[in-house]
Amino acid sequence: MRIAVISDIHGNVKALKAVLDDLAHQAPDAIVNLGDCVSGPLWPEETAVLLRDLGWPTVCGNHDRVVAAGNVPQDNRTDSFTEAALSAESLDWLRRLKPAIRFSDEIFLCHGTPRNDDAYLTEVIDGRGSARTADEADILHRLDGEKAGLICCGHSHLPRVTHLPASGQTVLNPGSVGLQAYSDATPTPHVMANHSPHARYALIEEIKGTWTFILRAIDYDWQSAAQTAAANSRPDWAHALATGRMQDGA
Template identity: 70%
Template sequence: MRIAVIADIHGNVRALEAVLKDLKHQAPDTVVNLGDCVSGPLWPEETAALLRDLGWPTVRGNHDRVVAAGAVPLHNRTDSFTEAALSAQSMAWLGALEPAIRLSDEIFLCHGTPRNDNAYLTEDVVEGGARHAHEHRIVERLEGETSPVICCGHSHLPRLVRLHVSGQLILNPGSVGLQAYEDETPTPHQMATCSPHARYALLDNLEGTWSVSQRIIDYDWAAAAKEAERNGRSDWAHALLKGYMQPDP
């Protein structure tokens, strides 16, 4: 059994197309999507249309939830741009996504934590950035979820954690479409992988044991940055080109 795990596309259809090309060579039995599918100043509708056709099991991310609810305030520039760009069909698809998916007895899919799509599972926000959370904090955030494999996104940081107390594996595949961002929740901070490559992960079950490999994929990030600039988002353009945010002046 081979499962491809993707997350946080953020409307970057160019990065998604590169991942799809790589998936043809990896030949997974199934592909799962952990959410934040379309929100961003790039190609929301094109991304949504492609994902609708693919029909992957897809979790609702925090941005998916905000956009699907409608009436996004204009000061939320990313989600309001996305709402305006989506067709009625894509809005309906986004609104029908589930907040979590139990893929099997062994695998649980969520965006942030099992109960909160806007919280990090394996990171603590500190001093404007993030550090790896201690095991007891991760266990608290699981809120009793006992699946042997838990797949989450949201932080955009590729990570694999094995919990000593339970043997559970927690996998964050990283982000397909956005390798750095700023957020105000729970306090102002930045996340960055420090390269512009698209990322996803493969879960392989070999004789009852799960193994994980990370995929790091080239794509035309200059085209993505140009589209962000065209849509008035130089901050996104820098993140897409560099994999980190612009330094403070």
């Protein structure tokens, strides 16, 4: 079985369409979505409509949850923009998303960790505000007893495959379809960056009882996405979309 794993589209419908074009050539048996689907100063409603029509198994990300709850504070610029842009039908779709999905006995889907959509599973933020891979014991603790052999998560936007020798489990983060760099204040101020603007996703395939992993980086019109973010008064997003990096001091 061949499965495409996508995550963190963040309203970037142009990046999503480029991934869809690539998927047409890859021909997976199934496609799953790990959440943070629409939140961003880009094309929230267009992205939601497309995802609603596709009907993929989709996890509720932390931004999806905040937008779906309604009454987003105006100082949360990203989610308040998104809430205002979404139709009633798209908001209802967000509200129906599940916080985690057991796709099969072997595969568990979540956004952050199995119990917390706003926590990193395989990353630790160091004192300089950048990410490193968490120790195996820390990752196992964050799994909180989840025993699936393959855990697929998003949230950090960093594509990686992490094997846990003590449990025999593997954690896959496919990276972000729509946003390759960002800054966040939680749990402490930090920056995530992939250093290129390509849309990311992953392919997994079971061959003779073992999983193989392919991390894909896809070209798309990121300059157009950056221009749209700038037109929506988000120069921080514009720089991240165009370069895969955060501006100095951001």
